[in-house]
Amino acid sequence: MRVLITGGLGFIGTQLCRSLTRAGHDVVIVDSMTVQVHGDTPSIVLPDGATLVRLDVRNIHEQADLLCGVDIVYHLAAETGTAQSMYQIQxxxxxxxxxxxxxxxxxxxxTNRPRKVILTSSRSVYGEGAFIDAAGxxxxxxxxxxxxxxxxHWEPRDAxxxxxxxxxxxxxxxxxxxxxxxxxxxxxxxxxxAASQALNFDAITLRLQNVYGAGQSLQNPYTGIISIFFNRARQGLMLPIYEDGKETRDFVHVEDVVAGLMAAMTNDVPSGTICNIGSGIATPVNELARQLLRAAGLDVPIKVxxxxxxxxxxxxxxxxxRARALLGFMPQVSLAxxxxxxxxxxKSEPVYADGLDKATAELKAKGLAN
Ligand SMILES: NC(=O)c1ccc[n+]([C@@H]2O[C@H](COP(=O)([O-])OP(=O)(O)OC[C@H]3O[C@@H](n4cnc5c(N)ncnc54)[C@H](O)[C@@H]3O)[C@@H](O)[C@H]2O)c1
Structure with a gap:
């Protein structure tokens, strides 16, 4: 099949592209190679079977023949920093x-449209998410x-x-x-x-949790807690833990995410299907920091x-x-x-200058952090 991935040079897109080409699909990547993710001098190695069109997705309609004859589209290209989005709104x-x-x-x-578009959405659409009150x-x-x-008052409370x-x-x-x-x-x-109904293609949305794994940008201080912490620890810098450290996240390995993305392509699920893709496990951030230092063999202070x-x-x-039932999704990679x-x-990657302090200072200056 012919598959187009927007944002296909990013963390998840790269692994997805590898998996697709290994399975024998032709892959076209559309990516603008943003400096925030790739730095000033990106080194790109494409797998056999993949081609790259360096293009801003905002201009893709000007090259409409790119989409013609494509069977499946994965739409990954996005700006991804939650905190940064609060002041770089436009x-x-x-x-x-x-x-x-x-x-x-x-x-x-x-004229010959893709039959399916798969979107990588985010658990962030739920806001604080699901809780249970004293009455159950x-x-x-x-x-x-x-x-x-x-x-x-860190914990959400009832009235x-x-x-x-x-x-x-x-x-x-x-x-x-x-x-x-x-x-x-x-x-x-x-x-x-809305477009899938009008234009007659299937739309599948996967709401990803906190994805981590090899290939995650070590240069982007705006997103990716595991990369940011690793990069700091390697330079002997302490790991700052926000709030009281008991806040939790669902860390899902990129290999499991790619398995979910592949299943969204191959499985016959109704158009409009939305599935969470995560580990299903809540890990406190202070525990994450401890486990990361242990795995890295590094010893720096963890400071709440x-x-x-x-x-x-x-x-x-x-x-x-739902992902288990519809996509056969079963996370395989434990956090450890x-x-x-x-x-x-x-450890085999270059050490990058830490940008977390600068990113935090930007937030503070705008009243978005204490
Ligand atoms: N990584 C996560 O934890 C996570 C969690 C939830 C959802 N997601 C979603 O998954 C998708 C991929 O995330 P990722 O972690 O691989 O991100 P990433 O930042 O590593 O990759 C994004 C890619 O998109 C490209 N890109 C950015 N703007 C572009 C534009 N205007 N035109 C063309 N290309 C552009 C970048 O150059 C980069 O290669 C995103 O849509 C993100 O919202 C990711």
Whole structure:
């Protein structure tokens, strides 16, 4: 089959491209090679069977023949930093929403259209996600306010001030984006689903959790906690843990994510299907830092700073039962194994200047962090 991947030179796109070419598919990558992800002097090695079109996805409709004859489209190209999206608002909306619009318009201009478009959305569309209250009801708390965070009230609470308990977030939870990034991902989903009905192609959306693994950018200080922490630890810098360190994330290995993406192509699921892709396990961030240092064989202080970022969620882990049922999705890589593999790869990479302090200073200057 002929497969087009937007953002195919990125972390997930690279691994997806490898998997597709290994399976014998022809792959066309459309990627603008942004400096934030690839640095100033990117070194690109494409697998056999893949070709690269260096192009901004926002201009893809001007090369509509790129899409003609393509069977499957994976739409990955995006700006991905949650905190950065809170002040580079135009850039995030422009790339993520107008980029999706341009892709859909180029499909509309094709006579032989792709039969399926698979979007990598994000768990961030749920905002704080699913919790349970004292009466056992499922609730979706509003984003924590600046006042709550200033008072170190980290846990989302009910109206009487009682902390709520996080549960696995199902796809049935409505959109409640707490960041511009999240809002653009929700918008991408809506645009895709509306276009698929009108233009008669299948739309599949995978809502990814925190993806990690070899090949993750070690240069981007705006996203990817494992890369950022590894890069700091290697330079003897302490690991700053926001809030009280008990906030949780669902870390899913890129190999498992690629398996989910491949299944979304091959499995016959109804158009409009939305599936969470994660490990289904909540890992506290302070525990993540400990496990990472152990896997890396590095020893630097882990410092719970009490810092926070406006727009961050408190807890997150995915209900992956739908992906299991529809895609046969079963995460295979444990966090311990995945971190060991990540560290083995990352140690062979250059050491990059740490950008976290600069990124944090940018947020503070805009009142988006304490
Ligand atoms: N990595 C995660 O943890 C995670 C979690 C949830 C969702 N996602 C989604 O998965 C997708 C891929 O994420 P990733 O981690 O591989 O990101 P990445 O930043 O590593 O890769 C993104 C790629 O898109 C390219 N790109 C950016 N803007 C572009 C534009 N205007 N035109 C063409 N190419 C452009 C970049 O050059 C890069 O190669 C994104 O849509 C992201 O929102 C990722």
């Amino acid at each position: 850039r995030y909306v422009d790339v993520n929403e107008r980029g999706t619009a341009a892709l859909l318009e180029s499909i509309a201009r094709c 009801a499922i609730v979706q708390p509003a984003p924590r306010t600046r006042e709550q965070l200033d008072a170190n 009487t001030g009682v902390p709520l308990r996080a549960i696995a977030t199902p796809e049935t939870l409505p959109f409640a984006p707490g960041s511009i990034y999240a809002a653009t991902k929700a918008s991408q989903e809506l645009l895709l689903n 700073t009490g810092q926070f970022r406006v727009g961050d969620i408190r807890h997150n882990f995915a209900d992956i039962s 194994d995945g971190l060991a593999r990540f560290c083995a790869w990352a």
